[in-house]
Amino acid sequence: MTMSTAKFIGLDVHKETIAVAVANDGRSGEIRFHGTIPNTPDAIRRLVARLAAPDVTLHFCYEAGGCGYGIYRQLTDLGVECSVIAPSVIPRKSADRVKTDRRDAQMLARLLRSGELTAIWVPDEAHEAIRDLIRGRRQAKQDLVASRQTILSFLLRHGRKFTGRSNWTKAHWRWLSEQAFDAPHQQFVFGEGIRRIEEAQHRCDRLDSMLVEALPQWSLAPLVQALQALRGVGLVVAATLVAEIGDLSRFDTPKQLMSWLGL
Numbered sequence: 001m002t003m004s005t006a007k008f009i010g011l012d013v014h015k016e017t018i019a020v021a022v023a024n025d026g027r028s029g030e031i032r033f034h035g036t037i038p039n040t041p042d043a044i045r046r047l048v049a050r051l052a053a054p055d056v057t058l059h060f061c062y063e064a065g066g067c068g069y070g071i072y073r074q075l076t077d078l079g080v081e082c083s084v085i086a087p088s089v090i091p092r093k094s095a096d097r098v099k100t101d102r103r104d105a106q107m108l109a110r111l112l113r114s115g116e117l118t119a120i121w122v123p124d125e126a127h128e129a130i131r132d133l134i135r136g137r138r139q140a141k142q143d144l145v146a147s148r149q150t151i152l153s154f155l156l157r158h159g160r161k162f163t164g165r166s167n168w169t170k171a172h173w174r175w176l177s178e179q180a181f182d183a184p185h186q187q188f189v190f191g192e193g194i195r196r197i198e199e200a201q202h203r204c205d206r207l208d209s210m211l212v213e214a215l216p217q218w219s220l221a222p223l224v225q226a227l228q229a230l231r232g233v234g235l236v237v238a239a240t241l242v243a244e245i246g247d248l249s250r251f252d253t254p255k256q257l258m259s260w261l262g263l
Helices: 041-051 070-077 101-114 125-157 170-177 184-217 221-227 235-245 254-261
Strands: 005-013 017-024 031-038 056-063 081-085
Touching (some): 017 101, 031 101, 041 056, 056 070, 056 101, 070 081, 125 235, 184 235, 235 254
Parallel strands (some): 056 081
Antiparallel strands (some): 005 017
16 A cells, blocks of 8 residues: 655745745655746646646645735645645744745745645635725725825815815815816816816725625625624625625634734
C-alpha cells in the first residue's frame, strides 16, 4: 500500500504573473522555486496538471489582495485545496527585510506546510456580488457627502451663508437656486457643483433600489431581516453587517465574533 504525500504550493499573485514555490512534505522537505507563470486560467490549469501525481495531495495558498478570489475558486473547482491567507497575520521575521516574488512564494509554501498560516473565509459569488453592491453604495454616499461639502466650502469662501435651520432641506435648495455670481467662470463652477450633487444623489437612489431588489434573492436575506428587529438597525445597516461578516454561524461563540471584529 502506497502512502499519500502532500505538496504545499505558495503563490505570490500579481495582476499579470504568479510566482510559484513548492514545499515537499515533511519538516526537512525541499522548498524550491517552481517559476513564474502568467496569471491566466489556462496557466493555472496547466500548473495543477504538472504538479498532480498519483497519491499526491496538493495544497495551494496565496495572500488576499486586489486580485480577488478567482484563483481560489478555479483551484477548488479543479478539486485541489486552496487557502486565501490574511496578510496581516503572516509570521514575519523582523530581520527579513528583503522582499521578492520568489522569496514571498517560498515563504508562503514553507509556512503553509508548517501550519502557521491563517486562512480567511471566502464568500461565494452570490455573497460577493451583494458585498460589491453594498460597498458601491457606500462609496456613492461618500461621493455625495464630498460633493455637498465642496459646494458649501465654495459658497463660504465667497461669503454666502445659509441662515436656515439645516442644509439640504427644500428651503436650502431654494436658497441655492437663488445664488448668482457676477463672474461667468464662478457661475459655471457653481453650476457644475450643483450638477455633481444631483448626479451623486441619483446614483445613490439607483443603488438603493438595486439593493432592495437584490436582497430577497440572497440566501442570507432571513438573517438580514432578523437583524432589523434590533433597535436602530435598518435595512442598510443589517445588509452591510451580513455582507461584511458573512454567515454568523461560522463563529462558534460570541467571543470569536468579537475577536474577528477587533473588539
